[in-house]
Amino acid sequence: MSIHHHLNDATLMAYAAGTLSESMNLVAATHLSLCPVCRQKVEQMETIGAGSLESEALLPVRTEALNQVMNLIDLEAEQTAPEPANDHIKSVFPSPLSQFVPKDYEDIPWRSTAPGLKSFVLPGIQSRSGTVRLFKIAPGVTIPEHGHGGTELTLVLKGSFSDEIGRFKAGDIADLDGDIDHQPIADSAEECICLIATEQPLRFKNMVPRIMQYFVGM
Amino acid sequence: MSFAFYGPISFMDQVVREIFSAQSLKIFYNPSDPVLISDRKAVKGQNLDKPVQDLKRQSDMAVAVDTTYLTELLVKVSEERDRDAFACLFEHYAPRVKSYVFRLGSDELMSEELAQQTMLQVWRKAHLFDPAKAAASTWIFRIARNLRLDHYRKERHFDYDEQDLSLIEDDSDSPETEMDRNQHASIVRNALQRLPQEQMEIIRLSFYEGLSHGEISEKLTVPLGTVKSRMRLAFKKIRQSLGDAL
Ligand SMILES: [Zn+2]
Numbered sequence: 001m002s003i004h005h006h007l008n009d010a011t012l013m014a015y016a017a018g019t020l021s022e023s024m025n026l027v028a029a030t031h032l033s034l035c036p037v038c039r040q041k042v043e044q045m046e047t048i049g050a051g052s053l054e055s056e057a058l059l060p061v062r063t064e065a066l067n068q069v070m071n072l073i074d075l076e077a078e079q080t081a082p083e084p085a086n087d088h089i090k091s092v093f094p095s096p097l098s099q100f101v102p103k104d105y106e107d108i109p110w111r112s113t114a115p116g117l118k119s120f121v122l123p124g125i126q127s128r129s130g131t132v133r134l135f136k137i138a139p140g141v142t143i144p145e146h147g148h149g150g151t152e153l154t155l156v157l158k159g160s161f162s163d164e165i166g167r168f169k170a171g172d173i174a175d176l177d178g179d180i181d182h183q184p185i186a187d188s189a190e191e192c193i194c195l196i197a198t199e200q201p202l203r204f205k206n207m208v209p210r211i212m213q214y215f216v217g218m
Numbered sequence: 219m220s221f222a223f224y225g226p227i228s229f230m231d232q233v234v235r236e237i238f239s240a241q242s243l244k245i246f247y248n249p250s251d252p253v254l255i256s257d258r259k260a261v262k263g264q265n266l267d268k269p270v271q272d273l274k275r276q277s278d279m280a281v282a283v284d285t286t287y288l289t290e291l292l293v294k295v296s297e298e299r300d301r302d303a304f305a306c307l308f309e310h311y312a313p314r315v316k317s318y319v320f321r322l323g324s325d326e327l328m329s330e331e332l333a334q335q336t337m338l339q340v341w342r343k344a345h346l347f348d349p350a351k352a353a354a355s356t357w358i359f360r361i362a363r364n365l366r367l368d369h370y371r372k373e374r375h376f377d378y379d380e381q382d383l384s385l386i387e388d389d390s391d392s393p394e395t396e397m398d399r400n401q402h403a404s405i406v407r408n409a410l411q412r413l414p415q416e417q418m419e420i421i422r423l424s425f426y427e428g429l430s431h432g433e434i435s436e437k438l439t440v441p442l443g444t445v446k447s448r449m450r451l452a453f454k455k456i457r458q459s460l461g462d463a464l
């Protein structure tokens with residue numbers, strides 16, 4: 001897998017500082033699991049955070065704080081560490097994502113959103129006013145041109161799509177600001193599966209009827 | 219009396235937070251701060267049971283950190299389960315993590331609790347620490363940040379998985395990856411000191427005050443796009459300084 005489209009440096013900075021919303025964070029972490037280039041940048045950015053720790057004005061901890069932790073450590077040393085539950089079937093999804101979805105594409109309970117378009121809302125993710133979901137787009141299907149109320153992260157997991165910006169294949173991420181309009185089309189023989197997080201659901205929800213209206217190549 | 223801190227929280231918190239935010243600001247903005255000065259006293263003190271009383275003195279020493287020494291301590295914890303090394307790390311980092319969490323809006327009690335939990339995680343996860351990949355401070359920052367998000371903000375932070383990369387060929391072996399991570403950390407910190415004020419400001423609001431880009435945009439009344447482009451510019455400069463150092 002060679003990745004050509006990466007997370008925006010500003011998004012990576014927010015990931016490093018810990019200020020990305022949980023839903024954006026999940027998609028960013030999933031790309032990071034696949035992308036050594038972004039990972040190296042995040043490590044550099046986290047050094048900024050480490051600097052904030054080192055130059056911190058100090059609040060003392062209570063005298064007994066260390067002993068309390070030491071006691072916990074002693075207690076743990078006495079107990080034999082429980083073996084982590086080991087699932088033998090490996091998920092096809094990268095690790096941050098794998099805890100929220102079935103182990104394979106076939107097992108996902110897709111719901112039809114529009115002709116040629118199925119979706120699955122990830123359960124248990126806080127997404128403030130946005131959503132995180134998987135989309136399955138049939139080959140040749142175009143989503144009409146649209147903008148986004150806020151940032152939208154689209155990570156390709158399988159297949160590919162093209163839009164005005166370029167071609168996105170597995171591992172690539174489209175990190176779009178609200179002011180960018182695009183018109184993606186699933187452009188390979190296989191269906192395109194994407195993980196998409198949005199900050200602003202309203203515009204996105206409003207898109208659904210538009211998809212129904214304007215869908216081409218169904 | 220350290221218990222004095224546990225009085226009526228709203229007032230004390232306010233006062234302490236103001237004092238500390240003023241101090242960390244001063245430290246952060248002062249370009250003549252001796253970031254690289256080695257001050258092992260800060261971590262080598264043997265009187266682990268003695269409460270730290272002199273806040274002013276401590277905060278003055280706060281920038282003077284020997285990252286290499288701290289990383290060595292963490293390696294000792296990792297490889298030898300060395301409790302004395304852990305106690306030194308605790309003495310150095312627990313107050314810093316506590317201050318970090320406190321400044322981002324938790325109360326005294328919760329901040330200390332999270333500092334303890336962070337250090338407990340340091341002990342538990344020490345076997346995962348790889349000095350070739352991160353300085354101790356960066357690794358501990360990650361743990362503290364993630365715990366704070368989980369416990370305080372109640373929004374999770376997801377870690378990427380080192381294992382997933384084995385699926386892909388790593389084409390990122392620029393010379394930069396070979397650099398000593400402790401050296402790396404100090405170069406980044408020096409580069410930060412030289413950033414233009416407007417870029418420094420948004421880095422401070424993001425990393426020091428935990429504001430999202432949207433919140434920074436509102437606070438400074440500048441467009442979100444401007445916040446993001448300043449972020450990008452700041453990081454570009456930091457990356458350049460890493461490149462220059464080779
Ligand atoms: Zn990337």
